[in-house]
Amino acid sequence: MEWSKLKNVILLMLVCVNVILLLLVGSQENRDHRYREETLEAVQQVLEKGGITFGLDEVPEDLSLPLVTVTRDRDNEAAVAAALLGEVTLQGESEVRPRYTGPGGTAEFSMNGSFTIFLQPGVRTLKSGQDYEAASRECLQTMGITGTLEDLEMSGSDAVVTYCQSWEDSPLFSCPVIFYWQGEDLVRVEGQRLDGTVSESSNTKLLSTTTILVQFLAGINEGGYVCSRIDDMTAGYLTSSSTTRQVQLTPVWRFLTDTGTYYVDGVTGAFTPLE
Structure with missing residues (x-):
């Protein structure tokens, strides 16, 4: 052939x-x-x-x-606080629960990732035409955290907006970030955050x-x-x-x-x- x-x-x-x-x-x-x-x-x-x-x-x-196992990185806690409070300084030498103060208020962070940030009235306010969800999302991004909206509760002129932090586009259900608004003023942010490397x-x-x-x-x-x-x-x-x-x-x-x-x-x- x-x-x-x-x-x-x-x-x-x-x-x-x-x-x-x-x-x-x-x-x-x-x-x-x-x-x-x-x-x-x-x-x-x-x-x-x-x-x-x-x-x-x-x-x-x-x-x-x-x-996944993540090694937690705490080096940017001061940057997270400064994003909302302005330039901050460390109060004391505690590594377990460092406390930062700035012109806009105070912030505390714990070893397990929990944090609380108290803001002076007028430091973070609603912009013209902005709703609570958009304002909270803007603050979340300023803090360097990605997440999705979980809940928004209104009580009169006050609001509580809850976001869930994401990791590689997947929600971290045990890492909420909660924004407390009194009228047009953001007065407190608290929650659980995770930052680090795999x-x-x-x-x-x-x-x-x-x-x-x-x-x-x-x-x-x-x-x-x-x-x-x-x-x-x-x-x-x-x-x-x-x-x-x-x-x-x-x-x-x-x-x-x-x-x-x-x-x-x-x-x-x-x-x-x-x-």
Whole structure:
């Protein structure tokens, strides 16, 4: 057989092999998708039998966040305080709970990341046409923190605006930043912050969404909690309550329900109600 004809035959055989492989992969993907849909439907039926309605339009994809350990960096605490208070000076030599003062007020920081900043009236005020959410977000960015709006509560002319800090675009549920407004004046900012570098990261195998939902239902029943509807499921992190420089970020699902907020650990499946 001439080489040109033989080459065409070989190319044709390779094309046929590739087509067969693609068909096999596509068939496997279809089976996997169908299995996932059937499993999720079964889980939703189990939830409904347990008296819980799944209020989301779609069930979220499986969690895909790494297990991360962060080495905390406290060097920029003065810069965070100065962002709201102007040039600050350190009062005392305490590394456990340093206190800074400036023309705009005072700020205190703790080893576990918690902080409180008190502002003099008139230092930070609403600008013309600015609402509390936009003004708080502007202050958050000035402090060098990224986050998402969690809540806004009004009481007369006062407001409390809560943001949730983000880590690599994922929410740190245990790191809120809360802004307290009296009229047009920002008078206090407090919360929990995490700043540092990743010292360890592992792509630990996480539980599937279906398993997480089963763990949620088991946690509700075993804890004697009352819940009739799941309004939201959000993937993010909870931080370890550590006073050391190293902080572990654990992937979790946060469940917002008609009666409260709950977390399910993406690694162990542990169920935790928001205290």
